[in-house]
Amino acid sequence: MLTFEWPVRVYYEDTDAGGIVYYANYLKFLERGRTEWLRSLGIEQDTWLAHGIGFVVRQVHLELLQPARFNDELIVTVVVERLGRASVVFAQQVTRRDGTVLCQAQVKAACVQFGQPGDAVKAVPMPPAILEVLQRAN
Amino acid sequence: MLTFEWPVRVYYEDTDAGGIVYYANYLKFLERGRTEWLRSLGIEQDTWLAHGIGFVVRQVHLELLQPARFNDELIVTVVVERLGRASVVFAQQVTRRDGTVLCQAQVKAACVQFGQPGDAVKAVPMPPAILEVLQRAN
Amino acid sequence: MLTFEWPVRVYYEDTDAGGIVYYANYLKFLERGRTEWLRSLGIEQDTWLAHGIGFVVRQVHLELLQPARFNDELIVTVVVERLGRASVVFAQQVTRRDGTVLCQAQVKAACVQFGQPGDAVKAVPMPPAILEVLQRAN
Amino acid sequence: MLTFEWPVRVYYEDTDAGGIVYYANYLKFLERGRTEWLRSLGIEQDTWLAHGIGFVVRQVHLELLQPARFNDELIVTVVVERLGRASVVFAQQVTRRDGTVLCQAQVKAACVQFGQPGDAVKAVPMPPAILEVLQRAN
Numbered sequence: 434m435l436t437f438e439w440p441v442r443v444y445y446e447d448t449d450a451g452g453i454v455y456y457a458n459y460l461k462f463l464e465r466g467r468t469e470w471l472r473s474l475g476i477e478q479d480t481w482l483a484h485g486i487g488f489v490v491r492q493v494h495l496e497l498l499q500p501a502r503f504n505d506e507l508i509v510t511v512v513v514e515r516l517g518r519a520s521v522v523f524a525q526q527v528t529r530r531d532g533t534v535l536c537q538a539q540v541k542a543a544c545v546q547f548g549q550p551g552d553a554v555k556a557v558p559m560p561p562a563i564l565e566v567l568q569r570a571n
Numbered sequence: 572m573l574t575f576e577w578p579v580r581v582y583y584e585d586t587d588a589g590g591i592v593y594y595a596n597y598l599k600f601l602e603r604g605r606t607e608w609l610r611s612l613g614i615e616q617d618t619w620l621a622h623g624i625g626f627v628v629r630q631v632h633l634e635l636l637q638p639a640r641f642n643d644e645l646i647v648t649v650v651v652e653r654l655g656r657a658s659v660v661f662a663q664q665v666t667r668r669d670g671t672v673l674c675q676a677q678v679k680a681a682c683v684q685f686g687q688p689g690d691a692v693k694a695v696p697m698p699p700a701i702l703e704v705l706q707r708a709n
Numbered sequence: 710m711l712t713f714e715w716p717v718r719v720y721y722e723d724t725d726a727g728g729i730v731y732y733a734n735y736l737k738f739l740e741r742g743r744t745e746w747l748r749s750l751g752i753e754q755d756t757w758l759a760h761g762i763g764f765v766v767r768q769v770h771l772e773l774l775q776p777a778r779f780n781d782e783l784i785v786t787v788v789v790e791r792l793g794r795a796s797v798v799f800a801q802q803v804t805r806r807d808g809t810v811l812c813q814a815q816v817k818a819a820c821v822q823f824g825q826p827g828d829a830v831k832a833v834p835m836p837p838a839i840l841e842v843l844q845r846a847n
Numbered sequence: 848m849l850t851f852e853w854p855v856r857v858y859y860e861d862t863d864a865g866g867i868v869y870y871a872n873y874l875k876f877l878e879r880g881r882t883e884w885l886r887s888l889g890i891e892q893d894t895w896l897a898h899g900i901g902f903v904v905r906q907v908h909l910e911l912l913q914p915a916r917f918n919d920e921l922i923v924t925v926v927v928e929r930l931g932r933a934s935v936v937f938a939q940q941v942t943r944r945d946g947t948v949l950c951q952a953q954v955k956a957a958c959v960q961f962g963q964p965g966d967a968v969k970a971v972p973m974p975p976a977i978l979e980v981l982q983r984a985n
Contacts, residue, residue: 725860
């Protein structure tokens with residue numbers, strides 16, 4: 434299983450008055466990594482969203498080991514830890530360019546059908562076109 | 572014409588590494604004010620969004636006079652400057668509790684029909700049920 | 710041990726193209742709850758930040774059970790699960806007004822000394838003035 | 848005068864329940880452009896921030912012509928419209944890859960000295976090392 438890597442630069446928008454990256458923003462970085470990993474496999478989420486299909490995060494375990502700072506160059510990694518028919522569990526890291534691990538995460542994302550505004554968001558099995566790509570990549 | 576006021580507290584999420592509120596976040600505060608002003612008139616935007624109707628900002632003029640800081644208690648004000656059939660121009664301020672004006676803004680919002688993901692966002696006249704409420708409030 | 714409650718309204722800023730609250734934003738809501746809980750005990754974090762003292766989140770376990778939507782009125786709850794000399798573990802929930810639990814979280818925050826930009830962020834014991842208040846509240 | 852260009856990808860984090868990029872987030876994109884333009888000239892803002900020197904936005908005029916959407920590839924452009932001793936006025940655009948202009952902005956940023964938390968943010972002339980680089984680039 435390959436590790437996918439995606440670079441992220443820390444801008445003012447990502448920091449807080451403590452001078453470090455605000456903790457919620459790691460979840461943004463982690464998702465950019467997953468989005469780009471899907472794109473690298475040929476899966477463009479906007480095409481699927483037009484059919485009401487998307488991924489929704491169900492569980493996050495996040496360990497923040499060292500703070501990232503304004504201007505840091507970070508690397509987000511993506512590894513599939515477990516692939517189900519309706520969900521994926523990712524193991525992810527955010528590291529600094531010098532190799533220091535800043536953040537470790539386990540993220541479970543489930544496939545859903547969004548429907549109209551006001552409708553329930555329903556868990557559904559992944560469409561075969563997505564599942565097969567993920568199985569082949571694993 | 573009355574001035575509508577809405578309180579906003581500055582949290583860590585709103586600040587940046589300069590120790591002050593990040594400039595984009597004033598646009599969030601200003602929109603919370605407009606949303607609560609609409610609500611005070613009985614207009615709940617989620618009900619309209621379920622029919623694909625919403626407001627989209629077309630123009631913003633923003634003057635940032637003094638920085639807001641972590642933990643500050645702010646007041647967002649909302650005044651309708653001009654009411655059209657398809658758009659509204661707001662004059663808004665963000666002040667500190669001590670009365671210091673931190674930010675002055677003029678915001679033009681247009682009524683739109685959202686449609687399905689992928690569809691164009693079309694400018695439309697406000698539904699009469701909204702327009703009449705805004706006219707009466709003015 | 711009392712449960713502290715803090716209301717949060719969902720604005721456009723909190724949602725994403727799936728029509729629901731973006732997952733990272735729950736961490737913002739949870740932190741607003743912790744900040745207001747500290748405030749309710751008389752601890753204003755900006756006063757401490759002026760001395761370089763703050764809390765940094767080290768661990769988050771997040772379960773997202775049901776999506777929150779634009780305009781929802783949410784309640785964030787805060788309970789201290791474990792109080793150490795240098796860190797606090799919180800059990801938190803985000804519920805809808807109708808009582809539905811949308812999100813469950815365990816958050817570990819550690820006391821740190823921030824120092825100048827560029828300096829390391831050092832874990833430190835809580836100042837007695839903070840620790841005593843938290844012990845009394847527990 | 849050259850036009851500096853910086854690519855920006857739209858992620859879920861940037862969108863809202865209307866299915867389009869949330870208006871405040873254009874200010875983030877515009878600032879990424881300015882930060883990368885400064886970097887391209889050899890000015891790293893974190894180095895200056897360690898001396899308490901930074902840029903703060905004073906004025907923004909923003910025209911939102913067409914909405915950007917999830918997954919769009921955008922280009923942010925940066926042109927210096929006016930260079931003073933203590934401030935810079937930028938003309939900026941956000942365009943889609945197909946050349947459609949989505950957003951036009953004029954942004955005035957002033958040089959400031961940040962000081963300690965709680966201190967005032969003071970307008971100061973740009974340090975010569977910054978001013979000379981900007982003059983040469985113009």
